[in-house]
Amino acid sequence: MRRLPLAAPYLLGSALLVLAPLGLAAALAFTDYFGFRAPEPTGTDNLARLAGDQVFWAAVGTSALVAAVAVPLRLFLAVGAALLLARRRGARTALGRVAAYLPSVVPDAAWALLWLWILNPLYGPLPALLGVLGLPDPGFLTTPWGARLGLVLVMAFQVGEAFVVALAARLAIPSRLHEAVAVEGGSPWFAMTRVTLPLMAPVVLVLAVRDVVVVVQNAFVPALLVTDGGPVDATLTAPLVIYRRAFEYGELGYASTLSVALLVLTGIAAAFPLWLAARLAGRQRVA
Amino acid sequence: MSLVVEGARKEFVARRGARVLALDGVDLEAKPGELLVVVGPSGSGKSTLLRAVAGLESLDAGRVLIDDRDVTGVPAGRRDVALVFQEAALFPHLRVAANIGIGERARGTRRREVETRVREVARALDLEPLLGRMPDELSGGERQRVALARAMVRSPRVCLLDEPLASVDTELRLRMRAEIRAVQRSFGVPMVHVTHDQAEAMALGDRVAVMAAGRVLQCDTPAEVYARPATAAVARSFGPLPMNLLPAADGVILGVRPERLRVCREGRGRPGSVVAVEPSGEECLVRVLPDGAEQDLLARVPWADAPHPGERVVLAWRPEDEHRFDAATGARR
Numbered sequence: 071m072r073r074l075p076l077a078a079p080y081l082l083g084s085a086l087l088v089l090a091p092l093g094l095a096a097a098l099a100f101t102d103y104f105g106f107r108a109p110e111p112t113g114t115d116n117l118a119r120l121a122g123d124q125v126f127w128a129a130v131g132t133s134a135l136v137a138a139v140a141v142p143l144r145l146f147l148a149v150g151a152a153l154l155l156a157r158r159r160g161a162r163t164a165l166g167r168v169a170a171y172l173p174s175v176v177p178d179a180a181w182a183l184l185w186l187w188i189l190n191p192l193y194g195p196l197p198a199l200l201g202v203l204g205l206p207d208p209g210f211l212t213t214p215w216g217a218r219l220g221l222v223l224v225m226a227f228q229v230g231e232a233f234v235v236a237l238a239a240r241l242a243i244p245s246r247l248h249e250a251v252a253v254e255g256g257s258p259w260f261a262m263t264r265v266t267l268p269l270m271a272p273v274v275l276v277l278a279v280r281d282v283v284v285v286v287q288n289a290f291v292p293a294l295l296v297t298d299g300g301p302v303d304a305t306l307t308a309p310l311v312i313y314r315r316a317f318e319y320g321e322l323g324y325a326s327t328l329s330v331a332l333l334v335l336t337g338i339a340a341a342f343p344l345w346l347a348a349r350l351a352g353r354q355r356v357a
Numbered sequence: 358m359s360l361v362v363e364g365a366r367k368e369f370v371a372r373r374g375a376r377v378l379a380l381d382g383v384d385l386e387a388k389p390g391e392l393l394v395v396v397g398p399s400g401s402g403k404s405t406l407l408r409a410v411a412g413l414e415s416l417d418a419g420r421v422l423i424d425d426r427d428v429t430g431v432p433a434g435r436r437d438v439a440l441v442f443q444e445a446a447l448f449p450h451l452r453v454a455a456n457i458g459i460g461e462r463a464r465g466t467r468r469r470e471v472e473t474r475v476r477e478v479a480r481a482l483d484l485e486p487l488l489g490r491m492p493d494e495l496s497g498g499e500r501q502r503v504a505l506a507r508a509m510v511r512s513p514r515v516c517l518l519d520e521p522l523a524s525v526d527t528e529l530r531l532r533m534r535a536e537i538r539a540v541q542r543s544f545g546v547p548m549v550h551v552t553h554d555q556a557e558a559m560a561l562g563d564r565v566a567v568m569a570a571g572r573v574l575q576c577d578t579p580a581e582v583y584a585r586p587a588t589a590a591v592a593r594s595f596g597p598l599p600m601n602l603l604p605a606a607d608g609v610i611l612g613v614r615p616e617r618l619r620v621c622r623e624g625r626g627r628p629g630s631v632v633a634v635e636p637s638g639e640e641c642l643v644r645v646l647p648d649g650a651e652q653d654l655l656a657r658v659p660w661a662d663a664p665h666p667g668e669r670v671v672l673a674w675r676p677e678d679e680h681r682f683d684a685a686t687g688a689r690r
Binding site for chain 2: 244246247250252256257260268
């Protein structure tokens with residue numbers, strides 16, 4: 071309780087900026103509300119509508135699919151970069167670290183517009199490169215699966231924060247553990263798979279939890295700006311459906327229902343890695 | 358099974374380009390079945406020497422031979438040496454059994470065979486009840502015993518210990534000393550044990566190598582190093598108390614151990630006055646400033662004979678307790 075005064079600004083901020091809106095949204099979820107008149111309580115009508123809302127559930131499926139590919143890919147890139155850039159000091163390592171972090175500094179909208187150009191079927195460099203290499207062009211903006219792949223690519227490289235956290239987790243492993251493996255004749259592969267990655271696992275799992283949330287939420291910007299949900303709703307992700315319900319159809323009440331539903335679903339998806347992370351971390355206390 | 362180090366040199370570039378000579382031409386030999394203790398203050402190069410033998414550090418010059426095979430350029434994993442680290446370096450995510458067996462697994466031994474080996478070594482070291490525990494469920498002494506078991510499981514050609522008892526409390530340290538000794542005897546493997554603790558070096562070593570500033574000053578049995586220190590620096594650094602050194606005529610420094618210095622009320626010898634009296638268990642340490650000298654001398658005397666601070670006394674010693682060193686080089690004369 072002595073720490074309460076120090077925590078007060080944070081508690082006040084999260085109460086005003088997170089908890090209060092969340093509570094309002096949860097309340098609005100059981101109303102009809104269009105923003106002109108006071109919300110009208112409708113009991114469980116919205117829930118019944120949610121259960122039968124094929125557009126929303128299809129979008130949840132798209133979000134889950136994108137996350138299922140993007141989250142492992144993003145973690146692979148973040149942890150891989152952290153392992154490669156962990157040890158050696160010097161200009162090259164410093165440059166590499168900057169390069170790994172840089173995409174996260176670019177504003178999401180600018181990043182999305184950049185990829186709109188990179189993926190463009192007429193003058194984009196990536197389809198052109200694939201053409202030069204004789205590889206098939208999946209039609210990044212024009213076919214349903216190509217567009218989903220494009221969406222994953224847009225999100226794949228913005229892993230600066232995860233990279234920094236993974237790097238810190240890697241550097242926290244005492245060097246004598248790796249020396250012990252070296253003296254015992256363990257190969258670098260053995261050291262990585264039996265020592266480095268297991269010891270980083272609790273942190274990586276927490277990153278996975280965070281990444282599920284980030285990918286599901288962040289898929290909104292590229293889905294809106296790069297693919298606009300298309301073609302044929304192939305990249306219509308859940309946040310985009312909610313956005314359209316709220317701001318194009320003006321159904322703020324029902325959009326709140328969808329938001330709360332997405333929050334619950336994301337929470338369920340994140341719970342397992344979180345539980346696993348806590349378990350692993352409990353087992354690995356370095357005495 | 359033996360270890361030879363010849364002319365080992367290693368220079369580090371510290372911050373701002375300053376150069377530190379960690380090893381300055383070190384020659385050393387651990388004979389088959391021998392427990393060699395390398396003792397020296399921190400920064401004397403003893404840990405660098407050990408890491409160079411293990412292959413974790415490269416040498417600028419010199420050779421490392423294990424069983425007459427030159428392993429100077431051989432990577433750590435192929436030298437067939439075991440290393441016990443100061444903080445045990447157990448893998449926090451593995452149970453004790455897996456920690457002991459990890460080296461065998463790393464070298465590709467079959468799981469079944471590893472289990473058998475781990476069980477054998479665990480039995481020899483009384484670790485069987487701990488095999489299913491996680492490292493954070495072990496006490497400090499148990500952790501070091503597991504580290505010792507991990508070193509022994511492969512029957513290494515040489516076993517290296519880097520201050521394994523530095524972070525263990527006094528009582529346990531005394532017991533672990535005996536345990537290390539027993540393990541070394543029963544496995545018959547040459548051990549090189551690095552420590553800054555004089556008492557540990559004296560108690561444990563078949564021979565001790567006294568290091569300072571990247572050089573081995575003397576390498577002999579503990580009794581011989583104590584009785585006949587090769588240099589004034591060894592005389593100061595090795596033994597329960599530093600040797601008293603007194604400048605004498607003809608470029609000679611006289612040395613007398615505090616244990617052999619007698620503090621008399623009268624008689625022949627050097628007169629002086631008592632500066633301080635410190636209790637030290639059964640005995641006490643007396644500091645005496647001889648008349649006209651700048652440096653006070655240390656004497657260990659029984660409580661009953663303890664003088665009072667400020668008292669006038671006479672310092673005496675037997676001629677055979679006198680050591681003589683060259684004032685310029687510090688070498689024994």
